[in-house]
Amino acid sequence: MQIELLETFLDLMETASFNRTAERLGVTQSTVSARVQSLETALGRKLFTRSRAGTQATAAGQRFADHARLMRHEWNEARRDVRNAGDHARALRIGLQNELATTHLSRWVAEFRQAIPDASFYVELDYSTQMSSDILIGELDMAVLFSPRHIPDIHYESIGEMRYVMVSTEAFTVAELRPERTIMTNFSPAFGKAHRQMLPELASAPVTAGHTVSVCELLTHLGGSAFVHDHAARDLIDRGICRAVNGVEPILQPAYFAVHVRNRHSHVHRKLLSIVRRDFAPPPAPAQAQSSA
Missing domain, CATH: 1.10.10.10 (Winged helix-like DNA-binding domain superfamily/Winged helix DNA-binding domain)
Structure with missing residues (x-):
């Protein structure tokens, strides 16, 4: 056919x-x-x-x-495997939420290669909606993403949470935050909603970004206040660029492992899931705000 x-x-x-x-x-x-x-x-x-x-x-x-959906998936999977495996026994295509690249990419790929040495790996950075679509049609084997779409043919498993804290180059407390000096962060639809509900007075901020690396660049060169993931927050604080803002609770962003339902019990996919889940360790304690004295 x-x-x-x-x-x-x-x-x-x-x-x-x-x-x-x-x-x-x-x-x-x-x-x-x-x-x-x-x-x-x-x-x-x-x-x-x-x-x-x-x-x-x-x-x-x-x-x-x-x-029809299953046949399309199997065809695309077979086409990719034959075309891309080369001298390896299998070719695996992995999607990763853009936001996770700086904190997890190199470590995960190293462990993937060690766990499945006969495989070749292609890693693609993208956003949740596109990665879910690519898994559905067989263009990706698995993905780690922020926003599951609840498509019947895709299996999602929760693997942990990313912790985001508010830092600032100028504000010590939530009362000192100003919309015109705030960078709104929108790492996922759920995150953006939580941000607006927690701090509705900042919703009119003139700049919005969806990637911590970009937010850190803006904070470093332009100043202001924004949520960044905890690893980046500690780096900005250690370098004396920002301080944690007192009175602002962290926002937790769930992460999910996604595969096609036909692969949910696959030995290879379960092995990759175990690596991802193990590496998604509980976040460290919140960074402490510096005193204004």
């Missing part, structure tokens, strides 16, 4: 529109119709009905959707 048929079917399940699917795939509407007809002929069942109300999947189409 041609992979284009599956891609067209799954896109049509999402859009419920032959016109929209044709636009998204860059083909004509007649091509979409022909591909759907080819699938229906092969399966011996009608997959969609079309009316003025739109395109609806039949009961057969709904049943076929799970199989």
Whole structure:
């Protein structure tokens, strides 16, 4: 079966529109119709009905959707493995939340290579939504991310939390924080919401950033106040650039290990999960604010 048929079917399940699917795939509407007809002929069942109300999947189409997603995933996984493994026994593609790169990337890759020496590794830094989509279609084998999408075909496991503290080049207490001198941080939708709920008076801050490295650069060169992860906070404080802000509670950002459901019990994936979970040690005690005296 041609992979284009599956891609067209799954896109049509999402859009419920032959016109929209044709636009998204860059083909004509007649091509979409022909591909759907080819699938229906092969399966011996009608997959969609079309009316003025739109395109609806039949009961057969709904049943076929799970199989189609799995076949697409296996095809992409097989294509990657054959193309990218080279002289290694297997090729593993790993997605990592951008925010985790500076604190975990090198250590994890070193341990991955030691644990699975016959594998080649490709590491891609991205954001949660894209990584979940890539796992779903078989472009990634696993990911460590901040925001699970709760897609039925993806298995998520909690592995720990990142701890973020408010630091400042100028403020000692929460009362001294000023919106115009604050960098809003948005490491995930949940984090941004927690930030706004905790400190609503700072929501009008003129600058927003979603990566601790970028926030540290802004604090170093422009000054101000912002949440950064605890490791970076201690570095800024040790270098005399910032101080911890009294009266502001830390924000905890959960992290998750994500794999396709067909791989949730895979020996290789469980081994990688154990490395990630072990390395996600409990955070150190909060950095103490310096006295203004």
